[in-house]
Amino acid sequence: MTERLPLILLPGMPLDAALWEHQTQHLGEVADAAVGDLTGHDSVAALARAVLDSAPPRFALAGLSMGGYVSFEILRQAPDRVAKLALLDTSARPDTPEQTATRKDGIALVRQGRLRQVIAAGLPRLVHQDRLKDAPLVESIQAQAQRIGPDNYALQQTAIMNRPDSRPGLPAIRCPTLVLCGRQDAITPPEVHAEIAAGVPGARLAVVEDCGHLSAMERPQAVTALLRDWLLYG
Numbered sequence: 001m002t003e004r005l006p007l008i009l010l011p012g013m014p015l016d017a018a019l020w021e022h023q024t025q026h027l028g029e030v031a032d033a034a035v036g037d038l039t040g041h042d043s044v045a046a047l048a049r050a051v052l053d054s055a056p057p058r059f060a061l062a063g064l065s066m067g068g069y070v071s072f073e074i075l076r077q078a079p080d081r082v083a084k085l086a087l088l089d090t091s092a093r094p095d096t097p098e099q100t101a102t103r104k105d106g107i108a109l110v111r112q113g114r115l116r117q118v119i120a121a122g123l124p125r126l127v128h129q130d131r132l133k134d135a136p137l138v139e140s141i142q143a144q145a146q147r148i149g150p151d152n153y154a155l156q157q158t159a160i161m162n163r164p165d166s167r168p169g170l171p172a173i174r175c176p177t178l179v180l181c182g183r184q185d186a187i188t189p190p191e192v193h194a195e196i197a198a199g200v201p202g203a204r205l206a207v208v209e210d211c212g213h214l215s216a217m218e219r220p221q222a223v224t225a226l227l228r229d230w231l232l233y234g
Helices: 017-026 044-054 066-077 097-110 115-126 135-161 167-172 190-199 220-233
Strands: 005-010 031-035 059-064 082-088 177-182 204-208
Touching: 005 017, 005 066, 017 031, 017 135, 017 220, 044 066, 044 135, 059 066, 066 082, 066 135, 066 167, 082 220, 097 115, 097 135, 115 135, 167 190, 177 190, 177 220, 190 204, 204 220
Parallel strands: 005 031, 005 059, 059 082, 082 177, 177 204
Antiparallel strands: none
């Protein structure tokens, strides 16, 4: 059997390793998976450096949402270390003024002790409408946010709102690239992913049906299957 490639999985905001639970459990035959820590810094540049400092010399990289923003920065800092790239439910675009204003409002509310309410209010945009009554899924999202906590919520939102435009660098990405999103992703819709796939030479675009922004949790079997195929065949 071919030697397993190290795989670094980067979560979205404000989530942790539980986002990738199905993938870390079921990709072990083809990759040595580890989930990166995206806390403690207020810029994608610093987050990328921290991931690189703890990463093996060469690895496959998969990032969802904020994890995708950090993945783009990792490619800017150390392109030769990334053997394969998967971008899930993310965007190469910078924040819009409206998005930044919403993030600042969220930070203010969270600093008032209202993290749980902020996450609850955002759920209709985070997951497919049919999953809003899925109690285990919703409670896992809330539990992850509580573990991340108010301080890291503010740091992560600050990093996201100040991220650079990654579109100019898309043609320079040379590793096998999978671009994946939920069909009903309300935060980074399919056309945003089509833009990424069109910009990266040879990229593959995959759209998961009946799925919102948190594809790795909402449709874990489908996402794991697509990641397995990407790891094995590029």
